[in-house]
Amino acid sequence: TLERVMGQYLRTHADVGMTNASALLLDASTMQVRAMIGSADFRNDAIAGQVNGVLAKRSPGSTLKPFIYALALDQGLLHPRTMLKDAPTSFGPYTPENFDHRFAGPLSAQEALIRSRNIPAVAVAARLSKPGLHDFMRLAGVQKLQSESHYGLALVLGGGEVTPEELAGLYATLANGGISQPIRYTQPAPGEPPAQPLRLLSEEASFITLDMLRHTPRPDTASPARPAVAWKTGTSWGFRDAWTAGVFGRHVLVVWVGNFDGTSNPALVGVDAAAPLFLRMVDALRAERLDPGEVALRQPPDLRQVEVCAATGGLPDALCPVRATTWFIAGKSPIQTSNLHRTVWIDDRTGKVVCGPRSDARPQVMEQWGSDMHRMFRQAGLPRASAPALVCEEDSSAAESAPVITSPLRGVRHMLRAGSPAPLVLRAEAAAGARTVYWFADDALIGSAAPGEGMTWMPDLSDPGRHYVLRAVDDRGRADSREVTVDIAP
Numbered sequence: 001t002l003e004r005v006m007g008q009y010l011r012t013h014a015d016v017g018m019t020n021a022s023a024l025l026l027d028a029s030t031m032q033v034r035a036m037i038g039s040a041d042f043r044n045d046a047i048a049g050q051v052n053g054v055l056a057k058r059s060p061g062s063t064l065k066p067f068i069y070a071l072a073l074d075q076g077l078l079h080p081r082t083m084l085k086d087a088p089t090s091f092g093p094y095t096p097e098n099f100d101h102r103f104a105g106p107l108s109a110q111e112a113l114i115r116s117r118n119i120p121a122v123a124v125a126a127r128l129s130k131p132g133l134h135d136f137m138r139l140a141g142v143q144k145l146q147s148e149s150h151y152g153l154a155l156v157l158g159g160g161e162v163t164p165e166e167l168a169g170l171y172a173t174l175a176n177g178g179i180s181q182p183i184r185y186t187q188p189a190p191g192e193p194p195a196q197p198l199r200l201l202s203e204e205a206s207f208i209t210l211d212m213l214r215h216t217p218r219p220d221t222a223s224p225a226r227p228a229v230a231w232k233t234g235t236s237w238g239f240r241d242a243w244t245a246g247v248f249g250r251h252v253l254v255v256w257v258g259n260f261d262g263t264s265n266p267a268l269v270g271v272d273a274a275a276p277l278f279l280r281m282v283d284a285l286r287a288e289r290l291d292p293g294e295v296a297l298r299q300p301p302d303l304r305q306v307e308v309c310a311a312t313g314g315l316p317d318a319l320c321p322v323r324a325t326t327w328f329i330a331g332k333s334p335i336q337t338s339n340l341h342r343t344v345w346i347d348d349r350t351g352k353v354v355c356g357p358r359s360d361a362r363p364q365v366m367e368q369w370g371s372d373m374h375r376m377f378r379q380a381g382l383p384r385a386s387a388p389a390l391v392c393e394e395d396s397s398a399a400e401s402a403p404v405i406t407s408p409l410r411g412v413r414h415m416l417r418a419g420s421p422a423p424l425v426l427r428a429e430a431a432a433g434a435r436t437v438y439w440f441a442d443d444a445l446i447g448s449a450a451p452g453e454g455m456t457w458m459p460d461l462s463d464p465g466r467h468y469v470l471r472a473v474d475d476r477g478r479a480d481s482r483e484v485t486v487d488i489a490p
Contacts, residue, residue, distance in 0.1 A: 002035050005284050009277045010040050016267040019046075020259055021277065022053030025285075026168045026252040028175035032184045034251070039260075048260045057144065057161040058241045058256065061234025061270060062116045066209050067136055067170065068156055069113050070178075072124050073205040079333045080110040080212055081313040081326035084120035087375065091409075094153055096122050099235065105377050108313060114216040116233065118157055125156045131200075139200055140173060140180050142166050158236050164254045167245050171254070174210050174230075175247045177203040177300070203300040204329045210247060211327065219275055227293050229282055233270030242268040244278035249291045253281060302330040311367070314338030319365050342368045370401075370431050375452050402478035403428040403437055405470070407454065415487045416461065423456035428472035428480060440471040464488035 006021055025035040038052035072078050086104040089095070098104075098118045112120035125133060133155055134148040142162055151159045162170075165183060173180045178201030188194070201209075213230035217223055225231075231246025242257040255278040258268055267273055285291040306328040309320035316323050319341035327333075343363050345356025354361050369377070407427040408414065414424060428437045430451035438448045439455060449455040451474070460466065464487055473479040 001284050001288055001290065002281050003037055005280050006037060006040060006277065009280060013267075013273075017265045018257060018267060018273060020049075020053070021255065021257045021274075022056075022164055023253065023255045023277075023281065024054050024164050024168050025281075026172055026183060026254075027250055028172040028247070028252050029250045030184070031172060031181045032187070036185075051260050053256060053260065054164045056260065057163055058258070059158040059160070059236035060162050060167060061158040061236045061241065061243055062118075062121075063167060063232050063234035063243050063245050063270075064133065064137075064156065064158070064162075064170075065113060065116065065121045066174065066213060066232055068121050068125050068128070068133055069109060069212070070174070070201050070205045070209040071128055071131065071133065071136060072109075073208055073329060074202050074332065075129060076329075076332040076334055077124065077127055078109045079308075079313065079326050079328055080108060080208060081308050081310070081324060082109045082334065083107070083311075083313045084109055084112050084117075084123065085373070086112065086117045086119050089119050089123060090407075091122060091126055091153055094122075096153070096157060106373055110212045110215065113212050113232075122153050122156050125153055136200060137162075137170070139198065140166075140170055141182070142170075158234060164256050167243075168252050168254045171245050171247055171252045173200055174206045175250070175252055176206075178206040202302075202329070202332075204303045204327075204332075207297070207300050207303060208327045208329070213246070218279060219271055220279070225279070225282075227286070229279070231275070231278065233275050235268065235270040238264045239266050239268045240264050242270045242273035244270060244274040246278065246282075248282050249293055250295055251285070251291055253278060255281065302332075304328045304330055309338035309340065312338040312340045314340075317341070319343060321365065340367050340369070341365050368431075368433070370429055370451075401431050403430045403434070403451070403472045403474050403480045405472050405480045405482045408470070408482065408484050410482055413485050413487060414459075415489055416459070417489050418461060419490070421458065421461060421488075423458045424484075424486075425454045426457050426470065426472070427452065427454045430474045431478075434474040434476060434478075436475045438473045438475075440473065441468050443471075459486040461488055 002023055010018055020040045022039060023037045027034050036054050038054050039049045041049045043049055083106050086107055096118045104117060138145055145160060169183055178199055179197045180200050181197050182195050210230040213232055214228045215224050216231055218225050229246055229248040231244055234243035240258055240262050245254045255274050257273045305325050307316060307323050308314060308326050309316040310322040310324040314336045317338055320338055344353050344366055345358060345361040346364050347354045347361050405428045407425050426439050430437055434451055436448050437451055439446050446457050447455050466486055468484050469481055470484060471479050471481045
């Protein structure tokens, strides 16, 4: 069935240079391979048809992103409705971009995953403690990995290499509630001891991750698949590999489309090249009753559904106008009350904000976004009104968070060349209402800048290896600090 579907698909796409593909179908309940297609045509020398692509190392693109979010769920960093930031961001020397070179602004973790936004995924990966993605892949049996420092955060976006077989094993871990087991091509021999399972993710994190992926819209209908399919696409750098991997019923299917010699082709985009083939294979298996369909999902014991404020993902306060439900892992998921909304009083005569309550003024609920979120809204073409900076003595809502230093990064040692030193860029985000951030180095004022704006600072070149304490203080006296070390090279 799968060979027939693949042959028909490639024949209709030969005009755009799609001539080869590989696929692996796995029964996750037994970890036995149900079907394997190493190449589109074993006898075709033009595509190196005798190469088994299922065992070939390739860049997986974005197909590893679900495991970033699963690890973050387990480490209490987010839940599906947690708001993430899709905006220009540098992670030290690494500045990732989105596939479409655009920025979506604030969006939920679930939306960031199913829309495959690169910057939120890298930002989440940068916050992971142990295990990170590299540890997870190594424990799951991915072979020939370089050191974690070799890849850095680029591993999130396909900087390493996996085989379709290894990728199927990773997705089977999600299907099996976070337990990793080896793939089998044959029935176990009589008396053979079963393989020892290895828990890599919690049952709750695996359940939520698959639930998020089930919301991915099919490219042919623009709606999630019914019966449900949890799937993710990937595109390697240079358009050399198009992937789709997913879970449906008790099966895991991985599809790769590309050329064994690594030839680039702009048609090799995961959602355009591999996803249609993947979904045709799923549809064909179901049409021929070779897949039992959706299996009954058992809700893990520590999983809850809670109500959150839709705009922030935090627990709703009395002012939150729109609420939504989300999955929540008891004892793990972040608990924070939303404080985005604020009541202000509008003078009936002038329309200006005044201190209230007053008989000649009306209350109005407004949003109080911080400087970083305002900038993201502007970049995404979604300007937002915000509560003004007016502070009244009785207004307890003015007690907002302190600035957050975003540059320099924490834990980074800075090296300057004495002959051509480059100044450090200092940047801090601030809460709504703050207009100026003042910068201090070891209690000495070195300058000021608007929230979110960069300011350059040249450390003392005569004192190599010096430790500085940098402080960012807003115009309401709230502060953040960071220690940095500056080395001087000749």
